[in-house]
Amino acid sequence: MTAQLTEPALAWRADPYADALRAGQGPLYLRRSDGWLLPLDVxxxxxxxxxxxxxxxxxxxxxxxxxxxxxxRLVATLAARGHRALGVDVTPEAVARTTRAGGSALCRSVFDPLPGEGRWGTVLLIDGNIGIGGDPAALLRRAAQLAAPDGSLLVEVTTADVDERVEVHVDDGRGGHGAPFWWARLGARALRGEAADAGWTRSATWQAAGRSFVDLRR
Structure with a gap:
């Protein structure tokens, strides 16, 4: 019998994730229902x-x-360099760490009302966050609502040619785990298909330090 899925915002508040952020280190994983583990680089x-x-x-x-x-880390660095930057995260500990580092952040879902909708010059979906909610199409449409008419969306994608929506839970590898929720993983090709339907066009792709990124434009 499939476990009842939890609201993603609540699932990310699970103790293993919050505990890892407090400690500044893992191990921490997303565990798929078949036991496959995706390491999270805390x-x-x-x-x-x-x-x-x-x-x-x-x-x-x-x-x-x-x-x-x-x-x-990105919000605080941008602020230190004189940019106006805001982070959004559903985990209170993440928001607390961001503010302690000198950044500004709100504890809410990206699908909640947010400041400056339609006026953000750059929207970021880094560290696999295109997976939020397990519905990249909905997330890309929401990002289009948030970005300015001439804004950009910078997305980190998997280095492999992947396109999957999976049920996962946060797992610390030591018996601690959170409730199940949906997550997505996309490579650059899959992202391009989803992005076009959401009104985005690809501007550039690049790789650095073993990670892959796509720059999308309205």
Whole structure:
């Protein structure tokens, strides 16, 4: 019998994820129903921006909205460099870490009403956050509502040619886990198909430090 799925916002507040953010380290995974594990790079999320992150930051123009900002390394760095930037995350501990690092963040879902809708110069979906909600099409349409008419959407995709929607839960590898929810994983080709239907066109793709990104334009 399939487990009843939890509202994703509640699932990400599960103790294993919040505990990992407080500690600044894993192990932490997304576990699929068949037992497959996707490692979550908590240490990198809680560190200073790396080479791949710098490529994202260099492409940010105008005010920046970071969807699923986590502990806020990108938001805090943008703020320190004089950008107007706001993070959005459903996990209170993530928002707390972001503000402690000097960034601004709100504890809410991207599908909730947000400040500046239709006026963000750059919207970010980094660290696999195109997976939020398990419905990339809905997320891309929402990002189009948030971005300015000439705005951009910077998306991190998988390096493999993947297009999947799966039931997962947060797992610490030591017996602690959260409730199940839906997640998506997309490579660049799958993203292009979804993006076109949501009103986005591809501007550029690039890779850095073993990670892959796509720059989409309205």
């Amino acid at each position: 240490e990198r999320w809680c560190a200073e921006p790396d080479e791949a992150d710098e490529g994202v930051l260099a492409r940010c123009t105008g005010p920046v909205l970071d969807i699923g900002c986590g502990p806020g």
